Amino acid sequence: MRQINGQNSTSTIKQYSSTLLLMGSMLCSTHLLATTTATAYNANNYNAIQQTMLAEFALAYADTATALHNYTVLAIKSNSTTVKQRALNVALEQHDFKAALDIATHWVVQEPSDVPALFYLAHIALQAHEYELAAESIDKILSHDPSADLEKILAGIAPESKEDQTVLVDALQNSQAKDNPSILVIIAALEAQTGQFEQALATINRALKKRPNASNFILMKANLLSALGDEEQTRKWYSKASRQHKSNLEIRLAEVKYLIKVNDSMLALEKLEKILQKWPKAEEALFIAGLTSIDLKQYERAERYLVELRNSSQYQNDAYYYLALNAERKGHYETAKAYYRLVDGSLYAVSRQNLINIYTEQQRLNDALRFLTQERVNYPQHASFLYQAQAEILKKMGNKRAAIGLLEEAIQHLSDDPELIYAEVLLLDPFVQRDRLDQLLTLLLDLEPNHPAYLNAYAYTLALQNRRLDEARDYAERALEMAPDQASIMDTLGFVAYLQNDFSTAAKVLEQAYLLNDSVSIGVRYARALYMQGDLGRFAQILKQLQQKHPNDPQLAPLNSLLIPPPMPKSS
Structure with a gap:
């Protein structure tokens, strides 16, 4: 039986490059021409190549309508599986399910016994909400191949x-194959999706009677028991499944993950050891064992597992990172730094930040600066992060001027990097370096006009400078639309409204900010807005709260003076 890859979801349908497709069509045409007389000219084959090329050129120039039309016509007229698959890909990429359905339907009409074509048709029928057609297609698939794996056909759709x-x-349920285990597992998945966990459990049990050794059936039942909150039955089911399927790594690892999820890490580690006795090179098991050992503070054991993954294509960076973390927790800081230096990929930034933290604890910030300079040479793709890290160290060392200078140098090299620009914005004095701030904030909003943090930064800077307040308010309001639950943005909007003498709005917005973040600065602004609004009772309550939480904060002194009544005039 011919197999296909990716009939189960749009994202997994095999993609063909333009070059491969054109070459495939030309080779197909060449083969066909060879079967005719040497002097015969096959216009149909030429037209197919021409239409394919025109379709690909149309795609290259974003003329998707022409490309889709050409490929739809080609797919319906052609017997080439490659062309049909490419046509389907184009239709699905454009979310044109009607065209995709037409292509798949004609494919099945031309080749009614082609199981891959039926898979495509069932999949696309589901996307087009043609559920009866989908069920009919599934029936046909199972009539050709009763053991066909259908349960992932709904993936993503x-x-x-x-x-x-x-x-x-x-x-x-009304299809001819309603009792087929693959159909039952699809029904169970749909029932679970609607929260009918008990019914889904009953359905999957029916499927398990027919296919008791199917891993995905076994794991679905475990997930349903877990969704029902029945930890005891879930544990029993996993334990039984692991005993009965001792050679099934997937099931045994699933049990371990469940035990970790319910905080039984010690038992999970014991089971992992047994797994690794049978599969000593199983990388996922080694990785989970390493992390679980770290959590249990069994650092030597963790290192033993993780060092096995140093040459793993999948887990190498993770292994180096957790080996570093493991060494750090043991107090072996030089070893930790050595491992952190080896980490790349998605863990690069966090590993270097942890390394900087070690340098900071060791009071070796100059060494950290030198290390990061060399890192910019070794890892130019991370230059933005490295510049920002160096600037932060210079700031810690009290050398803000050098930090600003470094960021200005970085921006010259990476002028369209908003994070670098924002890092300099946060360091600049809004009164002394006003022109530079305006320049950078304008550039930030040119690069990312709807970024809430950048809008808020500009609004707050203008508020501090008490200028262009209408513009500042517009920025703050736009930022709040993008991030409606950010206390810092509410604080800015309240601050701007206060400066505009709109005390009612200021008090309302600052109250919301204070509820989210009861910092002294937000509290002081809120109290001032209440006072100016004339709500002296609420003002006194907030001031009392602030005094209790921040008894020695100098920001409260001006508020205290507002409660002191003016001295009574002396009688003559």
Whole structure:
């Protein structure tokens, strides 16, 4: 039986490059021409190549309508599987499910016994909400291949609305293959999606009677028991499944992950040791064992597992990172630094930040600066992060001028990097370096006009300078639309409204900010707005709260004076 890759979801349908497709079409045409007379000219084959080329050129120039039309015509007229797959890809990429459905339907009409074509049709019918057609296609697939793996056919395209889910379940339950285990597991997944966990459990149990050794069936039942909150039965099911399927690594690892999830890490580690006795090179098991050992403070054991992954293509960077973390927790700081230096990929930034923290604890900030300078040579792709890290160290050392100078140098090399620009913005004095701030904040909003942090920064800077307040308010309001739960943005908007003498709005917005973040600076602004609004009772309450939480903060002194009544005039 011919197999296909990716019939189960749009993202996994095999993609063909333009070059491969054109070459494939030309080779196909060449083969066909060779079967005719040497002097015969096959216009149809030429037209197919021409249409394919035109379709690819149209795609290259974003003329998707022309490309889709050409490929749809080609797919319907052509017998080439490659062309049909490419046509489907184009239709699905454009979310044109009608065109995709037409292509897949014609494919099945041309080749009614082609199981891959039926898979495509079932998949696309689901996307187009043609559930009866999907069920009919599944019936045909199972009539050709009763053991076909169908349970992932809904991956990424399961109906979202309850009505559609009900229609699909009804269609599957009324199909000829309603008792097929693959159909049952799809029904169970849909029932679980709608929260019918008990019914889904009953359905998956029916499937398990027919295919008791199917890993995905076993794991689905475990997940359903867990979703029902029945930890005892979940544990028993995992334990039974692991005993009965001792040679199934997937099931045994799933049990370990569940035990870790329910905070039984010691038992999980014991089971991991048994797994590694049987599969000593199983990388996922080694990785989980390493992390679990760290959590249990069994550092020597953790190192033993993680060093096995130093040459792993999948886990190498993770292994180096956790080996460093493990060494750091043991107090072996030089070893930790050596491992952190080896980390790359997604953990690069956090590993270097941890390394900087070690240098900071060791009071060796100059060494950290030299290290980061060399890192910029070794890892130019991380230059932005490294410049910012160096600037932060210079700031800690009390050398803000050097930090600003370094960031200005960085921006000359990476002029379109908003994070670098923002880092300098945070260091500049809003009164002394006003022109530079205006320049950088304008550049920031040119690069990312709707970024809430950058809008807020500009609004707050203008408020501090008490100028262009209408513009500042517009920035703050736009920022709050983008990030409605940010106390810092509410604080800025309240500050601007206060400066505009809109005390009602200021008090309202600052109250919300204070509820989210009861910092002294926000509290002081809120109290001032209440005072100016004339709500002296609420003002006194907030001031009392601030005095209790921040008894010695100098920001409260001006507020205290507002409560002192003016001296009574002396009688003559």
